[in-house]
Amino acid sequence: MTTAYVSNDSFAHALGRGNVQDALTSQGIDCVDVGSYGLAWLEPLIEVDSAHGRVAFGPVTSELVPHLATLLNARTNFEDHPSFLGAIHEHSFLKSQQRLVFRNVGYAALTDIPSYSTLKRLLDREPKDIINELERSGLRGRGGAGFPAHIKWRTVADTPAAQRYIVCNADEGDSGTFSDRMLMEGDPDALIEGMAIAGYACGASEGYIYLRSEYPFALHELKRSISRAYEHKLLGKSIFDSDFSFDVQVFVGAGAYICGEETSLLESLEGKRGQIRAKPPLPAIAGLFNKPTLVHNVITLASVPSLFDIGGEDYGSLGVAPSCGTIPFQIAGNVKYGGLIELEFGHTVRELVEDYGGGTRSGRPFRTVQIGGPLGAYLSEAEFDTPLTYEAMQSIGAGIGHGGLVVFDDTVDLREQAEYAFEFCEIESCGKCTPCRIGSVRGKELMQRLPQTSNIDADIQLIQELCDVMENASLCQMGGMTPIPVRSALERFPEDFR
């Protein structure tokens, strides 16, 4: 029987993967679920074994299947098929990537039994020693803030407590980002193993994955992986016959962007309104149920196994210190070739947008890129040669955030986008502090009246003052960063406001 490795990612499902699988099965082809390589425009993508290794086809539609099945069953002339792509690793979009976190995604079958070999190896080492190696790797939180991971780990480990927790923030709410989703759908074991390693190093025996409800496929894969890990005694009591025990549960959110903020997430996990907590105390000292809690984003935790496999020093030598290692960028919006691009820090925005993205999907001239989600800056083309490091981005008033880049063509109206930034803040504000709760509403109103206003300079001045208040007086980054898209649009594209 011929075997086809069929992308089981949400990308593929949203492009008719179900029908493709049915058509393949009806032609006697055995389908194996795999993750996505992240070439979003080629989904649904399938691979088959050939004399020269695996070769790929995409995008495959159910109409294309009969012809494809004939070739596959005859095991010949694969290249005659219109969707033939050849070896996917030779594809220009993948070839130059540096895949560490995503090393298994796309290739490994979702039914493969994991080994957790990194965890096994690390269980022979002292927790302190593991944290020291993490420090040498220079890993920083990939959720957006870029906080050094080892400081959090050490704080959790050193805070005296009877119970500590590892909490994975899988509430990936930023527009233009999907790396957490793809990782959880394509290699959930990397995340679970990363959590277990963190648990061992920090002295925690319980882990929670806070997953947003918009990701049902990720939920399915996480559940499948967790129960398989328990079955093979990779989770639970005395893992690998050591003294270390670790449990993992998934908690599904209920639709609230703010729950991606760590303290709001912890409130929600405790069964409350997802309202943010004032910091300090930091979650690493008093987090879930007031116990020391390591809160990390999916990619941060999933980076851990590959980081220790190549070694902390080698990981730290990637990128541009202090932005060390690799980060999965995501290029989206109006772009010809969108998807996931894992690279070391230091490549430029231009490389991503032009070399990988290949220009706009609409074919119209490019106008702006919003980087780092809904609270990220709108950049102009003049800034395209800025290297993608935390430091360089900060120097132009922007941030990498969760690594998402959203491309817009020349039909974009930046006043509308600035209005939307306020509106989004209005809808998703937790309501705890006034600058965010009220400021967002007033900001939206001001933006709406700009086209009719009699005194535009006065109104823009008012918006700037409002932004000052939100930036300086909001309790968390929701209100504190809403001014970033607004101000970046005002500064770089003033013509859209007049």
Add this chain to the structure above:
Amino acid sequence: MSEAEVRELLQPCTNLVGGIIHACRRLMREFGYINDDQKRILADIFNLSVAEVSGIISFYHDFKTTPQPPNTLRICTAEACQANRSRDLIKAVEAHLGSSIPCQSVDGMTSVRFVYCLGLCPNGPAVEINGQLVSNASTEQVLAHL
């Protein structure tokens, strides 16, 4: 469903971390919304006031307190989809329905709502119809469900 049956449905949630969120999700799945009687049951089970329970329910977009149509259609309103003309799609759907989203289809069978990001950002506009994901959604495709 009798009160005893509702209590039985929610019983497994009481031992879970963040149990009330799990319980609300069960009620949503079973009934499509959470009514006042159920709020009182939740308050009793989780040792909260009804006001606190209402506060939790109203905080989350997924929880509803009024009966919902059998079908749900959600259109992504996030920036990446905007870059692929979701604003035009939304305008066309609102013009067809004669009201602004969130609203119901003319026959009352479908709830039309926004969702902020389905994680399909390079292939917008993204739409979700009764849990089915759709990329590159066209206006015709969406209107066919309304």
